[in-house]
Amino acid sequence: MTHFVLVAGAWLGAWAWDEVAAGLRSAGDEAHPLTLTGLAEKRGRAAGLQTHVQDVVDEVERLDPHEVVLVGHSYAGIPVGQAAERIGGRLGRVVYVDASVPRDGACFLSGWPSDQVRRSIARNDGFWPPLDAAEFAGQGLTDEQIARIVSAGTPHPGASLTEPARLTHSPAELPTTYVKCLLDGPEPSAEVAALLTSERWRPAELDTGHWPMFSQPRELVRILRESAV
Template identity: 70%
Template sequence: MTHFVLVAGAWLGAWAWDEVAPGLREAGHEVHAVTLSGLAERKGVPAGLRTHVQDIVGHVERHDLRDVVLVGHSYAGIPVGQAAERIGDRLRRVVFVDSGVPVDGQSFLSSFDSAPVRQALDANDGLWPPLPPAEYAGQELTGEQIERIVTEGTPHPGASLTEPAVLKRPLGELPATYVKCLLDGAEPMPPVAELLKSERWELVEMDTGHWPMFSRPRELARVLAESAAGD
């Protein structure tokens, strides 16, 4: 049995996968949705990037999971990519859902113009609050879905965004799928484009926005299941 370990991006907890998990279970897989430290029901727990990596590795080891597909969305691609190399032969595949990827020595904020995020951290005691509703426009989300992200989302611990990633081997050596959500930009970021040159990486495109667990949950479940089956 394949064990899917699902980790959502900034502001979100395990609840973000509520509509994806049933499709995976119907396909015969076991699903573990993980909430990272400092978010949702774990709000207030101090956390940096290393903490989030250990959250994921610890969950896999604590439950003695094998044949694991690690799934990281958005920010969570950074800790998931590091956790993937640390769980060794427990890993079946890693799937990055419209996410960042870890680059050794660089942080999440290294990959884009991060000035607005850094200003938000300074103004909110080191936390990154969910974006205002208007920022989710054009991503195939309903008004109700946007409201849920904004109201149920948790201010994200800033240390996890500024702490550099640590990789012990090239990420391109891991079996991986990158899911590009086209409404969030048609082309993968340069570090992702470089990794996609690896024979062990594949690209899957979804014609939806940056939060496919809300906009296309059944399709995302199918994509995830097929990524595991195709390895």
């Protein structure tokens, strides 16, 4: 039995993992979807990146498993990757699901044109509003899935996107699986490609878009379970 801590990306909470969590549990594993501070049922609370790192660390300490698989989707890869090096021997594996990977001194918005996002955060009292439905097109989602994401999504705490990551070691040193969602781009970023040369990193692919917990939950469950072996 494996303990999975599941953390979704921007605008999403624990609810985003409903189908994946059910699939893991039906296979005999433990699934622990986590809502980060400021999102979903915790919405409206200001939170920086280190708050989200501590959310993940606190959840692992609460569960106190012998080994845990930390799963970070999209933005959540950045707090999950930092938490992974802070939980010591409790870590079994990190799984990045089409995710950003932390780099010491860099933030989520580093390395891509982010002026529009920063202006949006400034206009919305420090929060990044969810995307419109049209922006989910071409990602393998049904109209119903898009409607669910848009209706349940909540503004994301902007400080968590602009605060730099703090790492002691390279993510390459930790046992890791990186899941690339091909409709979101056929190749990983140059940074991820470099990390995948590490002996401790394994690649995986899903022929779907950036939100596979909705578009291909069964296939994602399969990859998560295979990653824990």
